[in-house]
Amino acid sequence: xxxxxxxxxxxxxxxxxxxxxxxxxxxxxxxxxxxxxxxxxxxxxxxxxxxxxxxxxxxxxxxxxxxxxxxxxxxxxxxxxxxxxxxxxxxxxxxxxx
Amino acid sequence: xxxxxxxxxxxxxxxxxxxxxxxxxxxxxxxxxxxxxxxxxxxxxxxxxxxxxxxxxxxxxxxxxxxxxxxxxxxxxxxxxxxxxxxxxxxxxxxxxxxxxxxxxxxxxxxxxxxxxxxxxxxxxxxxxxxxxxxxxxxxxxxxxxxxxxxxxxxxxxxxxxxxxxxxxxxxxxxxxxxxxxxxxxxxxxxxxxxxxxxxxxxxxxxxxxxxxxxxxxxxxxxxxxxxxxxxxxxxxxxxxxxxxxxxxxxxxxxxxxxxxxxxxxxxxxxxxxxxxxxxxxxxxxxxxxxxxxxxxxxxxxxxxxx
Numbered sequence: 001x002x003x004x005x006x007x008x009x010x011x012x013x014x015x016x017x018x019x020x021x022x023x024x025x026x027x028x029x030x031x032x033x034x035x036x037x038x039x040x041x042x043x044x045x046x047x048x049x050x051x052x053x054x055x056x057x058x059x060x061x062x063x064x065x066x067x068x069x070x071x072x073x074x075x076x077x078x079x080x081x082x083x084x085x086x087x088x089x090x091x092x093x094x095x096x097x098x
Numbered sequence: 099x100x101x102x103x104x105x106x107x108x109x110x111x112x113x114x115x116x117x118x119x120x121x122x123x124x125x126x127x128x129x130x131x132x133x134x135x136x137x138x139x140x141x142x143x144x145x146x147x148x149x150x151x152x153x154x155x156x157x158x159x160x161x162x163x164x165x166x167x168x169x170x171x172x173x174x175x176x177x178x179x180x181x182x183x184x185x186x187x188x189x190x191x192x193x194x195x196x197x198x199x200x201x202x203x204x205x206x207x208x209x210x211x212x213x214x215x216x217x218x219x220x221x222x223x224x225x226x227x228x229x230x231x232x233x234x235x236x237x238x239x240x241x242x243x244x245x246x247x248x249x250x251x252x253x254x255x256x257x258x259x260x261x262x263x264x265x266x267x268x269x270x271x272x273x274x275x276x277x278x279x280x281x282x283x284x285x286x287x288x289x290x291x292x293x294x295x296x297x298x299x300x301x302x303x304x305x306x307x308x309x310x311x312x313x314x315x316x317x318x319x320x321x322x323x324x325x326x327x328x329x330x331x332x333x334x335x336x337x338x339x340x341x342x343x344x345x346x347x348x349x350x351x352x353x354x355x356x357x358x359x360x361x362x363x364x365x366x367x368x369x370x371x372x373x374x375x376x377x378x379x380x381x382x383x384x385x386x387x388x389x390x391x392x393x394x395x396x397x398x399x400x401x402x403x404x405x
Contacts, residue, residue, distance in 0.1 A: 006194070029186045030186070045179050048259075065125070068123065069126075
């Protein structure tokens, strides 16, 4: 079996903002040698149909991520604080606009 | 055979996630065979998109109008883009693109057999868009729910873009069927040659399919070959009849009760011959690909990888 040759240009993650004020969302990835090429490749691959008005390109190796195996432990601090949700509180019948 | 007793805790957790229809991401734990199956399927899918540019590229310079030429170029550019989405999805499993391409060139990885048929006349471009992309869409819509996240997301993008491909193909067929007698004959001829290969794109019958059962268990495949093929048949035959095209199947029956068509026997001998390399264009497709991005051509190779 052939080996990985590590002959690929650096990997970048592509983020697109669809419209003014919208969140900037991950769309996929591309290979490129520098920032300009990254932007142009992302435009040609991911926005051929006006999918966005703004692109962010991030070198993939700059991304820090959690892993699913740690989900329970890592997000545990949010589990036992139901008083952070409005539904936790009692509001007397008849009170409105709160 | 895996039983609950001999399954590792990781495997149990993995199967539990699949049972809840959770999506698996590249860094998540997964069985080696799950990754291997995905790599085989996604790289084959990527190679198909790229090799699929060839039969259509053949017609760019001969498109009958400037409008048709622009559309064809846009479609071919989409296929290249789809190849890149899919190579990116496959790369998340740890194999890089040049290794996948090496495997294609060494015959260890396949591409869809449909592209080993030639595009002989302009109606073939219609038939490819309508039937070949139509069949691919049925398969890809189902794969939008595949269990591997990068593959599923690539499928969502691809399905969005492919619907134009199918419509432009059908429009070509409509125009030719509304043309003169010679044009109608060309359209029917293309229908006759592409109908059965399009049905073969869904792969062997479920009972003969080596990979279906495990792939369905892992939710890589969400619907079986025969189910998807039937969906395509029932969608497509009324479109053929609407413009006066005959379906080249003497055994075709319509079942009033199930509102569904029953097709005749598929020639699996032909299917197997083409897979084994004996189709019309197997040699031409692969040697063209090797020439364009082969080892003797480092510059072109770099360009293609970064298109």
